[in-house]
Each structure stands twice: as C-alpha cells, then as structure tokens.
Amino acid sequence: MQASPPRRTQGARSEETQRRLLEATIALLLERGYTRLTTPDIARRAGVSRGALTHHFANKEDIVVRAVANQLERVTAGLRAFCDDCPPQQMNTDTVVDYLWSMMAKGLFYxxxxxxxxxxxxDQFRQQLLPVVQEFHAALDAIWTRLSDHYGVAPDEARISMNTTMCLFRGMIAQTVLREDPDYFRRMLDYWKTHLRTSLGGKRSKEKAA
Incomplete structure (x- = not known):
C-alpha cells in the first residue's frame, strides 16, 4: 500500500497562502491598477478566503508593500544570478542593457x-515603502560595484552610469503607456548601448590593449 504524503505543517501552509496572496496582488496591480485593487479581489485571485488574507495582512496598503518587497527581492536575486552566471566574455554593456530593459519593461516598473x-x-503608505525601495537601491548599488570590477572603472562611475540607465528606462517605460512605437524605443536603446559601450566597455578594451 502506497504511503500517503506527509501532511504539511501549519507554517508551510501559512507560507503558501502568503505567497499566493502576494503573487495575486502583483498580478492585479498590473491588470487593474492600484485604485481599482481591492482585498476581496486579491483573496479571490489567490483562491483563499478573505479571513485568510486579513489574518496575514492588515489592509490593502500592507499587502501591497509586502508584495512589492517580495517582487523586488526576486528581481534583485535574478540580477545577482545574471551577474554570477554570465560568462565573462559575454558580460558586455549591450548584454547588461538588454537584461535591465527586459527586467524593467516586463512588469516591474509598470x-x-x-x-x-x-x-x-x-504619507503613511510612503513611509512603509521607503525602506523597501531603499533596500532595493542599496542592492543595485552593490551589483553596480561588482560590475565596476569587470569593466575596470571606479565604483562610483559604474554606479552613476547604471543608475542613469535605470532612470532612462523608467522614463521610457512610462512613455510606452501612451506611445506604441517599438522602433522609437529600440533606437533609444541602441543609442544608449553605444554610449555605454564607449564610457564603460571602451575603458576595459583600452586596459586590455595596454
């Protein structure tokens, strides 16, 4: 007789419920926006009761903050893995730009x-979000510092270049809401790749030549 699988602990069930609620929150933010987001809809999308939601999260603002924190943690882990796993010969500025654009444009900045x-x-919501966003930016700065070693530039120069890249992408993605023009955005990406190729990648090439 086949043994039945072991029952999950209360802690494991609680973690699974929270995971489903956080994922449902991000999905509904993308689909409906913040103002149309409701906790009953989140519970329904996650397939749990409203009581289960209120057991873990105090209100709409609370679950959104936790969902954003969870999303940013996963994005940061993905970026770290990209830097760790990408072969050195492929870690050029074009590859980094393509990864960051995909990371930002596939839902994160929306x-x-x-x-x-x-x-x-x-203001209360803002104060809850501030440490979450600050932690994300600190993690990004640490990753930019790692890239500075690869490109042979000062850490501060790499941080400025990559944070400028992120700010550029934020503006571009915001514009896509009212402008469907892939070629327009592709040309800007190509322009920025050329700039970074010279400002960061070019320095590494000169260093190798020397």
Missing part, C-alpha cells in the same frame, strides 16, 4: 507606476 501616485499623496 507596478511601480501604480503605487507611486498613492505614495505621493499618502
């Missing part, structure tokens, strides 16, 4: 666009 207006007007 979610940000949803909660930013509320954070501007709701």
């Amino acid at each position: 979610v940000t666009l949803e909660y930013l207006p509320e954070a501007r007007a709701n």
Whole structure:
C-alpha cells in the first residue's frame, strides 16, 4: 500500500497562502491598477478566503508593500544570478542593457507606476515603502560595484552610469503607456548601448590593449 504524503505543517501552509496572496496582488496591480485593487479581489485571485488574507495582512496598503518587497527581492536575486552566471566574455554593456530593459519593461516598473501616485499623496503608505525601495537601491548599488570590477572603472562611475540607465528606462517605460512605437524605443536603446559601450566597455578594451 502506497504511503500517503506527509501532511504539511501549519507554517508551510501559512507560507503558501502568503505567497499566493502576494503573487495575486502583483498580478492585479498590473491588470487593474492600484485604485481599482481591492482585498476581496486579491483573496479571490489567490483562491483563499478573505479571513485568510486579513489574518496575514492588515489592509490593502500592507499587502501591497509586502508584495512589492517580495517582487523586488526576486528581481534583485535574478540580477545577482545574471551577474554570477554570465560568462565573462559575454558580460558586455549591450548584454547588461538588454537584461535591465527586459527586467524593467516586463512588469516591474509598470507596478511601480501604480503605487507611486498613492505614495505621493499618502504619507503613511510612503513611509512603509521607503525602506523597501531603499533596500532595493542599496542592492543595485552593490551589483553596480561588482560590475565596476569587470569593466575596470571606479565604483562610483559604474554606479552613476547604471543608475542613469535605470532612470532612462523608467522614463521610457512610462512613455510606452501612451506611445506604441517599438522602433522609437529600440533606437533609444541602441543609442544608449553605444554610449555605454564607449564610457564603460571602451575603458576595459583600452586596459586590455595596454
């Protein structure tokens, strides 16, 4: 007789419930936006009761903050893995730009666009988000410092170049909301790749030649 699988612990079930709720929150933020987001809809999408949601999260703002934190942790882990796993000969500035654009444009910054207006007007919500976003930016700066070693530039120069890249992408992605023009955005990406190829990648090439 085949033995039945062991029952999950209460802690494991609780973690699974929270995971489903956080994933449902991000999905609904992308689909409906912050103002149309409701906790009953989140519970329904996650396939759990409203009571289960309120057991883990105090209110809408609380679950959004936790969902954003979870999303940013996963994005940061993915970026670290990209830097660790990418062969050195392929870690050129074009590859980094393509990865960052894909990371930002496939939902990450669209979610940000949803909660930013509320954070501007709701100080309590803003105060909850600040440490989450600051932790993400600190992790990014640490990754940019690692890239500085690869490109042979000062850490501060790499951080400025890559943070400028992220700010450029934020503006471009915001513009896609009202402008469907892939060629327009592709040409800007190509322009920026050329710039970084010279400012960062070019220095490594000169160093090798020397």
